[in-house]
Amino acid sequence: MFTADMLESIKKVEATREERMKTEPRRMTAEEKETLLKEYHPDYRADGFAEIKIGPNKGQKAPKELTDLLHSNSRLLKTPVDLSKVDYETDVLVIGGGGAGSSAAIEANEAGADVMIVTKLRIGDANTMMAEGGIQAADKENDSPVQHYLDAFGGGHFAARPELLRRLVMEAPDAIRWLNDLGVMFDKEEDGRMVTTHGGGTSRKRMHACKDYSGAEIMRNLRDEVLNRNIPVIEFTSAVELIKDDKGQVAGAVLLNMETGDYLVAKAKTVVIATGGAGRLHYQNFPTSNHYGATADGLVLGYRCGAPLLYQDTIQYHPTGVAYPSQLFGALVTEKVRSLGAMLVNKDGEAYAHPLETRDVSASAIIRECANGRGVDTPLGSGVWLDTPMIEILGGEGTIEKRIPAMMRMYLNYGIDMRKEPILVYPTLHYQNGGLEIGGDGFTKAIPNLLVAGEAVGGIHGRNRLMGNSLLDIIVFGRNAGKAAAAKAKSVELGAMNLDHIVSYAKELEEAGLATDAVSPLLLPKYARHER
Amino acid sequence: MSNLVNVYFFGKKYEVPGEMTIMTAMEYAGYTLSRGCGCRHGFCGACATIYRIKGDNTLRTCLACQKQVEDGMYVASIPFFPTDKRIYDINETKPTEKVMMELYPEIYSCIGCNACTNACTQDLNVMQYIAYAQRGEYEKCAEESFDCVACGCCSVRCPAEISHPMVGLLARRMVGKYIAPETEHLHTRVEEINKGAYDELIESIMQKPITEMKELYNTREIEK
Numbered sequence: 001m002f003t004a005d006m007l008e009s010i011k012k013v014e015a016t017r018e019e020r021m022k023t024e025p026r027r028m029t030a031e032e033k034e035t036l037l038k039e040y041h042p043d044y045r046a047d048g049f050a051e052i053k054i055g056p057n058k059g060q061k062a063p064k065e066l067t068d069l070l071h072s073n074s075r076l077l078k079t080p081v082d083l084s085k086v087d088y089e090t091d092v093l094v095i096g097g098g099g100a101g102s103s104a105a106i107e108a109n110e111a112g113a114d115v116m117i118v119t120k121l122r123i124g125d126a127n128t129m130m131a132e133g134g135i136q137a138a139d140k141e142n143d144s145p146v147q148h149y150l151d152a153f154g155g156g157h158f159a160a161r162p163e164l165l166r167r168l169v170m171e172a173p174d175a176i177r178w179l180n181d182l183g184v185m186f187d188k189e190e191d192g193r194m195v196t197t198h199g200g201g202t203s204r205k206r207m208h209a210c211k212d213y214s215g216a217e218i219m220r221n222l223r224d225e226v227l228n229r230n231i232p233v234i235e236f237t238s239a240v241e242l243i244k245d246d247k248g249q250v251a252g253a254v255l256l257n258m259e260t261g262d263y264l265v266a267k268a269k270t271v272v273i274a275t276g277g278a279g280r281l282h283y284q285n286f287p288t289s290n291h292y293g294a295t296a297d298g299l300v301l302g303y304r305c306g307a308p309l310l311y312q313d314t315i316q317y318h319p320t321g322v323a324y325p326s327q328l329f330g331a332l333v334t335e336k337v338r339s340l341g342a343m344l345v346n347k348d349g350e351a352y353a354h355p356l357e358t359r360d361v362s363a364s365a366i367i368r369e370c371a372n373g374r375g376v377d378t379p380l381g382s383g384v385w386l387d388t389p390m391i392e393i394l395g396g397e398g399t400i401e402k403r404i405p406a407m408m409r410m411y412l413n414y415g416i417d418m419r420k421e422p423i424l425v426y427p428t429l430h431y432q433n434g435g436l437e438i439g440g441d442g443f444t445k446a447i448p449n450l451l452v453a454g455e456a457v458g459g460i461h462g463r464n465r466l467m468g469n470s471l472l473d474i475i476v477f478g479r480n481a482g483k484a485a486a487a488k489a490k491s492v493e494l495g496a497m498n499l500d501h502i503v504s505y506a507k508e509l510e511e512a513g514l515a516t517d518a519v520s521p522l523l524l525p526k527y528a529r530h531e532r
Numbered sequence: 533m534s535n536l537v538n539v540y541f542f543g544k545k546y547e548v549p550g551e552m553t554i555m556t557a558m559e560y561a562g563y564t565l566s567r568g569c570g571c572r573h574g575f576c577g578a579c580a581t582i583y584r585i586k587g588d589n590t591l592r593t594c595l596a597c598q599k600q601v602e603d604g605m606y607v608a609s610i611p612f613f614p615t616d617k618r619i620y621d622i623n624e625t626k627p628t629e630k631v632m633m634e635l636y637p638e639i640y641s642c643i644g645c646n647a648c649t650n651a652c653t654q655d656l657n658v659m660q661y662i663a664y665a666q667r668g669e670y671e672k673c674a675e676e677s678f679d680c681v682a683c684g685c686c687s688v689r690c691p692a693e694i695s696h697p698m699v700g701l702l703a704r705r706m707v708g709k710y711i712a713p714e715t716e717h718l719h720t721r722v723e724e725i726n727k728g729a730y731d732e733l734i735e736s737i738m739q740k741p742i743t744e745m746k747e748l749y750n751t752r753e754i755e756k
């Protein structure tokens with residue numbers, strides 16, 4: 001299904017394959033990487049960002065689209081909701097039904113707390129479900145949590161919060177054991193040893209996987225466990241505002257039934273924000289690998305009631321999103337394709353970089369190739385080749401079907417057999433490195449009974465995240481948040497509930513000259529076309 | 533706009549670009565989706581869809597996010613299907629043949645019509661994995677059902693009213709928890725960490741100045 005020009009270029013990829021396979025491309029030096037990032041990484045494009053004018057991060061920059069949402073008002077400002085009519089009352093309210101929210105709910109339930117999940121789509125409609133490549137944990141003899149720490153800290157440009165990264169790496173093996181005991185089917189050798197591979201920027205092979213359905217396999221186990229425990233899951237119901245009390249605590253959330261448009265009140269002693277990422281805001285017009293609901297809602301809710309953000313200006317573009325065919329534009333091609341040996345090759349058949357540099361470096365190098373005429377033209381832009389037939393040569397016939405069946409299926413639907421032909425890729429908006437700031441205990445520093453877990457947290461990974469550390473963080477920080485929220489709920493005494501903070505937020509906006517009728521959180525992307 | 537085709541969403545005709553998927557074509561037509569739209573990349577099973585091409589009586593199933601529109605396509609999405617998940621305690625449920633009999637006895641009413649397999653949006657051999665479940669062959673059932681996204685198209689078509697995705701899921705959890713071999717290096721590492729074997733080392737690396745961390749990082753040995 002490739003165009004004639006693409007087929008011409010494939011001939012060059014095939015012609016250089018044998019020679020390329022004899023040597024491993026050189027890794028870049030620290031200086032080379034820095035120069036490349038500054039010139040080509042989207043985080044360095046000043047016109048993609050705007051200054052935040054109010055709130056705890058006032059004066060700092062954020063992607064324009066996020067800034068617009070932070071500069072919007074609550075939809076409840078003009079639609080008062082009677083907080084005295086409480087529809088749900090619980091110890092722990094978890095906002096978000098992905099991997100972090102579900103892990104939190106399971107642990108809170110295990111700790112004996114009353115817990116409920118609200119989610120604007122279905123439980124499991126989340127980026128967790130779509131994570132393909134794997135989950136990191138230093139559990140082999142030649143590895144250690146300290147080595148894991150070093151890889152993640154360096155890969156994140158030495159900006160991760162040490163107390164958060166410590167928890168991530170030290171609790172990683174236990175996270176894998178917990179998942180295994182839930183019933184997650186990890187790829188194992190016959191003797192039980194985990195099958196592990198490299199990811200970009202890892203110094204040890206510590207990527208555990210479940211074929212290329214790693215996140216899906218984890219998510220469906222978590223979802224099944226939530227349901228088995230009879231934890232209430234309120235689907236198609238968004239949290240649109242946090243409720244506070246007169247002691248400066250959170251006291252629950254106002255919910256919106258996405259189908260009837262009715263508002264509901266949930267009262268809770270502790271609240272966990274586990275709303276995930278922001279890919280559907282399409283920063284700098286990038287396509288995204290994210291699920292439909294990834295619209296940064298939790299960041300907006302938290303920020304409006306006073307919780308600061310951290311590293312909100314750093315975004316991860318996954319190097320290998322689908323560039324062609326256009327029906328799959330922006331869909332993720334797992335890094336595992338490169339872990340298994342596929343090289344990145346430009347239009348002329350040249351392996352222009354090591355395939356397993358960190359994601360920010362790898363993405364920047366693809367953008368560089370395409371910006372300088374060494375990419376292959378596609379209907380929606382351009383891309384470089386990911387030389388997938390190499391996997392079958394290296395690992396033997398059948399490796400692709402066994403190790404990355406989802407990728408094979410996705411392409412075969414459109415007549416492309418990645419076992420025989422290379423595929424075209426270009427960076428896709430994948431992950432928000434930043435988010436709400438938390439301490440090592442999982443609580444926000446500004447509000448004593450508000451916790452955050454998963455992609456909505458900032459600071460765990462610094463300014464770039466390694467493959468396999470996000471599936472890990474949703475489990476580690478999700479579990480921690482559930483336990484901590486359950487424990488905290490025992491001592492919380494709620495005062496009078498109010499929404500005063502949305503009024504003062506509106507006033508702040510007005511004083512900054514930003515009076516507006518625009519409302520946030522966004523809840524769903526605006527994809528419907530209403531042109532005539 | 534190149535190559536426009538006529539499609540019918542819930543019986544109503546719309547003209548849409550032919551290169552679109554059913555999902556993006558619905559949005560092009562003006563729909564704001566909340567039901568029937570999840571990951572948009574073929575992993576979550578939210579967008580189970582039934583369609584028929586004008587002039588052909590065959591009823592087909594697909595994921596709306598993965599399927600390209602065709603001229604004359606009559607499309608109905610399945611916003612929710614009441615799949616019948618049974619509740620169990622994973623710690624009390626052991627992988628015996630009895631488990632399926634107790635939790636999903638309807639699988640033994642399978643009439644072998646193969647409608648489930650024909651309906652599968654992932655091209656899985658669904659009837660085969662149900663047969664494995666009947667016989668208590670959980671590893672085979674798990675392997676055969678592994679790529680299931682639980683869209684429910686199989687269950688919609690099943691005359692025996694089996695909730696196939698739930699059967700596969702139970703088998704996989706049995707395999708993951710009880711049947712797959714134990715991982716010794718994992719248990720060892722968890723115990724080492726619990727005993728504090730890495731406490732001092734991690735404290736020490738956390739305290740190191742950035743310049744030293746850069747040196748350590750840039751010169752670290754990478755496993756081949």
